[in-house]
Amino acid sequence: MVTIIFDMDGTLIDSARTHAKAFKKELAGLGHVIQEQQILNLFGMHAHQIIKKIAPLVPEEKILGLIREKDKLYRKYLENGEVKLNPGVKQTLKELKRKGYDLCVASSDTRKNLLLDIKVFGLQELFDVITSAQEIIHPKPSPEQLLLTASKAGVKPKDCMMVGDSEYDVTAGKRAKMKTVLLSGTLKGKEARKTGADHVIKKMKELLKIL
Secondary structure, eight states: OOEEEEOOBTTTEEOHHHHHHHHHHHHHHTTOOOOHHHHHTTBTBOHHHHHHHHOTTSOHHHHHHHHHHHHHHHHHHHHTTOOEEOTTHHHHHHHHHHTTOOEEEEOSSOHHHHHHHHHHTTOTTTOSEEEOGGGOSSOTTSSHHHHHHHHHHTOOGGGEEEEESSHHHHHHHHHTTOEEEEEOSSOOHHHHHHTTOSEEESSGGGHHHHO
């Protein structure tokens, strides 16, 4: 039975605009005027990579502190109810768990953010393995995080399926030699097909038809 590895932001929860809002506010505090769409266009990348692309003049020594403050602000927004679970996610995860699938999370976010995401939406009993960006050196689209997650789950990469919403998720999954599923959100039609995902779904519940 395949082990399913999910991305968190954008795939399980609708958090992209909330992260972008927090990024924008913290960057503004350093004098960098950034539009949220600039951040959304890079969503799926690690926070450090995003900052280097949208605000290359931010000194390297200030990036870690900026990310920490952004994360604090994100968690405040999360606890205030600004982040929503994507439609059908909880029901689908529960059904997959009932059928005996091992479920994992591999996200470009910090472990503290991930654990709060999971707690806020009551998903604590559903995941067997959680891998954050802090546990790896090379973020997606490198396969490192997915390979580590498979190792932690005690399974071979070929027996895993990566479910994500960005080209970085799909590329990482393909490089890890895993089956890949793209939840089409910002990527639709030709853009979605160009990722090379084995399956493209519009809603999370469609995953049940694939397995």
